[in-house]
Amino acid sequence: MLRLSKLTDYATVILSHIAKENELTHSAMGVAEATGIALPTVSKVLKILVNAKVLVSTRGIKGGYALARSPEKISVADVISALEGPIALTECSISHEGCEQASGCGISANWGLINQAIQQALEAVTLADMIKPVNVPQEFLIPVSSLYRPI
Amino acid sequence: MLRLSKLTDYATVILSHIAKENELTHSAMGVAEATGIALPTVSKVLKILVNAKVLVSTRGIKGGYALARSPEKISVADVISALEGPIALTECSISHEGCEQASGCGISANWGLINQAIQQALEAVTLADMIKPVNVPQEFLIPVSSLYRPI
């Protein structure tokens, strides 16, 4: 279904919550209560987002999590790649190892273009866009031919 | 990883093979031999593509499969939705049932926009594009603001 994992879904909800009160640091428990997502799961997502440098954390009795940068600078692509790894529709978009289609796989080049188009779409939408009720993201155009580079 | 299933990957390989000799009807066994994909798996994919009206089949001793329309009119989006269902990144892009985030899920509207951008990217690339060795698909532009409609 070309769908995101549940954890990625949680991540957007969690990040939206944090972004709305960006100045404060948010404890995992606080986020869990506010979002209704189970604490262990919230905790897991938060840790992943720290590793991906989307969030920063402070330990200790007054610790918690906060955005690593402003919501305008955190894209949906950042969030997805944090949770699911690089954005790549097909294996061969990542590496050609083990690709048996030696015969004539011109397909991969075209997948590459599609990937880039999607990547750009996901990079154009930011957390700041997401927390506005219904928002028109900043205009963006994807001229696919511009993605073309001789290989 | 926002990736396609293996079956979808197979589907593009299989369809590319058929598209290259569009006039003939191709038996499942012939396709299996040409692509190196196991026969039962090829057979499964072909049946799915017939149900999705991407291929047409004829039974009987001289039967086989052929494209339901010209390669220019079969988009990557057609293939993906045949194998994986509707293109929707999040559950709530499909339906809002059981969405607990009653409080303030303005997120969904924005996911809707992202989905549409991706959908358009996938619709712009056709089977005909895929079978050209390295191809610049017809120019396409995605002005996301144009996707916006009051709800």
Place this chain on the structure above:
DNA sequence: GTTAAATAGGACTAAAATAGTCCTCAATTA
């Protein structure tokens, strides 16, 4: 008619990915 070759449909099993939980360690502040 009968037979052979092909698809249709669905059931089933195995494998892999994902989700979710829990435990122990480290850091910080009062």
Place this chain on the structure above:
DNA sequence: TAATTGAGGACTATTTTAGTCCTATTTAAC
């Protein structure tokens, strides 16, 4: 030094996906 909070990783259960196989049904050729 105690209490609170995050870090890191192990583990289990669940769900999804892949892959195979079996039994109809259809059609052309003989």
